[in-house]
Amino acid sequence: VNVRTGAPPAWLREGLRASVDEVGAYPDLAPAREAVAAHHGRPVDEVLLTAGAAEAFVLVARALAPRHAAVVHPQFTEPERALRLAGHDVARVAVPWPFALDPDAVPSRADLVVVGNPTNPTSVLHPAPSLAALAHPDRTLVVDEAFMDAVPGEPASLAGRRDLPGVLVVRSLTKTWGLAGLRVGYVLGDPPTLARLAAAQPHWPLSTPALAAAEACTSARAAAELAAWHDTLTADRAHLETRLAALPVDVVPQAAAPFVLVRVRHGTSVRQGLRDRGFAVRRGDTFPGLGADWLRVAVRDRATTDAFADALGGTLADTDGDTLADVSPEESV
Numbered sequence: 001v002n003v004r005t006g007a008p009p010a011w012l013r014e015g016l017r018a019s020v021d022e023v024g025a026y027p028d029l030a031p032a033r034e035a036v037a038a039h040h041g042r043p044v045d046e047v048l049l050t051a052g053a054a055e056a057f058v059l060v061a062r063a064l065a066p067r068h069a070a071v072v073h074p075q076f077t078e079p080e081r082a083l084r085l086a087g088h089d090v091a092r093v094a095v096p097w098p099f100a101l102d103p104d105a106v107p108s109r110a111d112l113v114v115v116g117n118p119t120n121p122t123s124v125l126h127p128a129p130s131l132a133a134l135a136h137p138d139r140t141l142v143v144d145e146a147f148m149d150a151v152p153g154e155p156a157s158l159a160g161r162r163d164l165p166g167v168l169v170v171r172s173l174t175k176t177w178g179l180a181g182l183r184v185g186y187v188l189g190d191p192p193t194l195a196r197l198a199a200a201q202p203h204w205p206l207s208t209p210a211l212a213a214a215e216a217c218t219s220a221r222a223a224a225e226l227a228a229w230h231d232t233l234t235a236d237r238a239h240l241e242t243r244l245a246a247l248p249v250d251v252v253p254q255a256a257a258p259f260v261l262v263r264v265r266h267g268t269s270v271r272q273g274l275r276d277r278g279f280a281v282r283r284g285d286t287f288p289g290l291g292a293d294w295l296r297v298a299v300r301d302r303a304t305t306d307a308f309a310d311a312l313g314g315t316l317a318d319t320d321g322d323t324l325a326d327v328s329p330e331e332s333v
């Protein structure tokens, strides 16, 4: 999984518990909205709070009327699913190894484009100019920044960019703050588009505890914790990459998120072998553009990574004797 271990921290849990005392009243979204707006240096009407990024994708799909939607893959599959469920055709823009975005690969007629940054599962961080090149007055550009708060200084984020037309930045508190069960995120964008999304929301779309979390996670205390975690994450990811470099696997370079994407031979057997040794990795075959030989590995502490790398080395040695004939056609996709 790609949710930070050890989160939510104790101070955040305490805040959530305290917010339960307020749940007798309907939630007031204003303070959290103001806090998020201040955090990104934007006016309040450029913030729409949502029940996680997942709600944002559904709102985009239901409230907007794209004629030519395009999703840049490989990436998280929920945005495409939401678009299809809302009745839209979706073109897939396949980004090949090493998964750097080429803006010219996106069809110019696409009037809705979804791209992840940094991208799940490749961990690739597309530079801001590549994304800015996709922004256009006749297009809605949805940038899923659910993992952006894992990137120190967020240099590639469009969250504070008010100069680009049609950009909707989707953020989530799920990953870094360990709040998957709370459902809290938001969209940043131009007020008319956000008003269209808001019109598709029910009243009181976020609970009082979720709003408390949004305020807490944009506080100075949260910023300090984030900065400390960035150092740990950077060191732990470098350690994972060093250990993986010593094994017969391909590692997608320049990982920026709290996970790393690798390619192995006989991925299905390797995944099973790791499971037998007590390690679960994320399968790659359910991501468009990848296949069973791709595995997403979470960044964990050094001891866990060492144990994992040993297990992966052992598993690869065991499966090395397999012939390609052992791999079924679906697995070799």
Ligand SMILES: Cc1ncc(COP(=O)(O)O)c(C=O)c1O
Binding pocket: 051, 052, 053, 054, 055, 076, 116, 119, 120, 144, 146, 147, 171, 172, 173, 174, 180, 184, 185
């Ligand atoms: C890239 C990406 N965006 C968004 C989400 C969903 O986030 P939320 O929990 O805020 O709905 C996920 C969850 O896995 C994700 O991987």
